[in-house]
Amino acid sequence: MTRCTRFHRDGTACTNVTENLDGWCRQDDCPGFVRSNTSAAPETYGSPRGTATHIRAAPVAITDVALDEIPGVHVTTRAVDSFRFHHGGSARSAEVQLRAMLEDFLVKSASSISANGFVRLSRQGYDLVLSPDRSAITAYSTVHRERTWEQVKSNVPSRFRRHIPRQPSAGPSREPGEPVPLERFADVFDASEVYLTARVQRSFAKLEGLLDAPDDELHAAVRSCAAQLPAGIVTRRADGLFEVEHAGRIWLVTPDCRTLIGVKSVRTQDSTERSLVEIPESVTAPRAERL
Numbered sequence: 001m002t003r004c005t006r007f008h009r010d011g012t013a014c015t016n017v018t019e020n021l022d023g024w025c026r027q028d029d030c031p032g033f034v035r036s037n038t039s040a041a042p043e044t045y046g047s048p049r050g051t052a053t054h055i056r057a058a059p060v061a062i063t064d065v066a067l068d069e070i071p072g073v074h075v076t077t078r079a080v081d082s083f084r085f086h087h088g089g090s091a092r093s094a095e096v097q098l099r100a101m102l103e104d105f106l107v108k109s110a111s112s113i114s115a116n117g118f119v120r121l122s123r124q125g126y127d128l129v130l131s132p133d134r135s136a137i138t139a140y141s142t143v144h145r146e147r148t149w150e151q152v153k154s155n156v157p158s159r160f161r162r163h164i165p166r167q168p169s170a171g172p173s174r175e176p177g178e179p180v181p182l183e184r185f186a187d188v189f190d191a192s193e194v195y196l197t198a199r200v201q202r203s204f205a206k207l208e209g210l211l212d213a214p215d216d217e218l219h220a221a222v223r224s225c226a227a228q229l230p231a232g233i234v235t236r237r238a239d240g241l242f243e244v245e246h247a248g249r250i251w252l253v254t255p256d257c258r259t260l261i262g263v264k265s266v267r268t269q270d271s272t273e274r275s276l277v278e279i280p281e282s283v284t285a286p287r288a289e290r291l
Contacts, residue, residue, distance in 0.1 A: 001017045001018070001019055002017065002018060002019075002023070003015065003016070003017055003018075004016045004017065004018045004023065004024060004025035004027075004030060005023035005024070005034075005089070005090075005093070006023065006024050006025070006030055006031075006032045006033055006034060007033045007034070007035065007036045008029075008030065008031065008033070009031055009033065009159060011036040011037050012036075013036070014027075014029075014030040016029075016030055021092075021093075021096045022093050022096045022097050022100070022150070023089070023090075023093050024150065026154070031151065031156045031157075032148070032150065032151050032154070032156060033146065033147075033151075033159070034088040034089045034093075034146070034148065035087075035146065038145070038146060038159050038160065040088065041145045041146040042085060042086060042145070044086075044142065044143045044144065044145060044217070048124065048125035048208075048210065048213065048217060048220075049110065049120075049122035049125065049127055050109055050110045050121075050122030050123035050124055050126065050127070051110075051124070051125075051208040051209070051210070051221060051225070052207065052208050052209060053207075053208060053225055053247050053248065053249065054110040054122060055108065055109065055110045055123070056247065056248055057110070058110045058111055058112060059108075059109075059110065059111070060105065060107075060108065060109045060110070060111045060121060061111060064134055065102075065106060065130075067103055067106065070099050070103050070106075071099065073099060073102060073134075073135065073136060073137060074135060074136040074137070075094075075095045075098050075099065075136070075137045076136055076137065076138050076139075078138060078139060079094075079098055079128075079129075079137045079138060079139055079140045080094045080095055080098070082139065082140045082141060083097065083098060083140050086140075086141075086142055086144075086146070087146060087147075087148050097148060097150060098128070098137050098140060099137075100149075100150065101126065101128055101149045102121075102128055102130075102137060104123070104149070104153070105121040105122075105123055105126075105128055106121070108123065109121040109122055109123040110122045110123070116132065117132030118130065118131065118132060118138065119132075119134065123149075124149075124152060124209060124210075125142055125143040125144055125152075125210075125213075125217070126140075126141075126142045126144070126149050126152075127139075127140065127141045127142065128140055143213075143217055144158070145158065145160050145214070146158070146159065146160070152212075158212045158214075160214055176254070176255075176256055176258075177256035177257075177258055178256060179240060179255035179256060180242075180255065180256060180257045182234065182235075182236050182242075185230065185234050185242060185244075185257065186230035186231075186234075188257045189229060189230055189257045190257075191223045191224075191226035191227040191229065192227075193258075194223070194226060194253075194258060194259060194260050195258055195259040195260070196219060196223075196259075196260050197259060197260065197261055197262070199261065199262050200222065200251075200252075200260045200261060200262050200263055201218055201219070201222060203262055203263050203264060204218070204221070204222050204263050205218055207249070207263065207264075207265060222260070225247070225249075226251070228246055228247065229244045229251060229253075231246065232244045232247075233246070236255075240255040241253065241254060241255060242254070242255065242257070245266060248265060248266050249263050249264065249265060250263065250264050250266055251263045
């Protein structure tokens with residue numbers, strides 16, 4: 001038994017004892033912050049990988065690493081240093097936590113393999129990279145400002161969390177433009193420039209488990225998924241709005257393609273309802289193709 005090495009939200013040291021190798025007692029009164037305050041928390045960039053949408057599209061399929069083999073997986077200095085850069089703590093604690101993450105990520109994550117065989121496992125904004133022979137964790141990254149995977153898994157709120165309603169994306173809302181013909185949706189829609197309403201942000205954050213994400217991270221995640229909409233099933237509703245179905249989500253876009261209004265999960269009754277509504281043939285389209 002040793003003293004917990006973590007800190008409370010107010011920066012005071014935890015006085016509990018623990019047997020956990022990562023130094024966190026995980027008692028109800030200890031949120032497990034590795035640093036006493038947020039001053040050393042690094043800025044992060046990019047959009048979260050490993051959201052629920054990403055996992056559905058590319059679920060982990062690594063079959064040559066058994067869970068009982070994880071203690072023997074080597075953790076490189078590069079991965080340890082990156083973990084400590086983001087979260088602080090000792091090298092030993094970082095190594096323990098990275099192996100624990102690998103155990104969770106082998107069960108559930110989004111996976112991708114690079115041209116030279118490295119395997120990236122992503123979940124809720126955290127990334128682990130395995131060597132081509134799966135014998136080592138070679139890299140680590142995250143878009144979270146300071147929380148470790150274990151904290152997020154335990155639903156510990158971020159100290160950077162904004163306790164105010166989501167704000168629309170930067171810049172004033174745009175004046176409505178001319179309606180875009182259905183067949184030109186893929187050509188005109190631009191996820192990097194589209195205006196994000198507070199409604200679409202709240203809905204997306206709830207669907208993807210990003211309720212604690214700062215606005216800039218959430219904006220990036222929404223735009224990352226919205227960039228795939230031209231490859232979805234695009235229809236125009238009777239009220240002129242575009243309805244786009246892609247990757248288990250239905251998105252609502254203004255007729256001028258300038259604003260994302262909302263997003264929801266596809267449900268069986270949605271498809272049934274659409275089949276019962278007569279939509280003129282001239283305003284329906286097959287799956288849009290990228291040029």
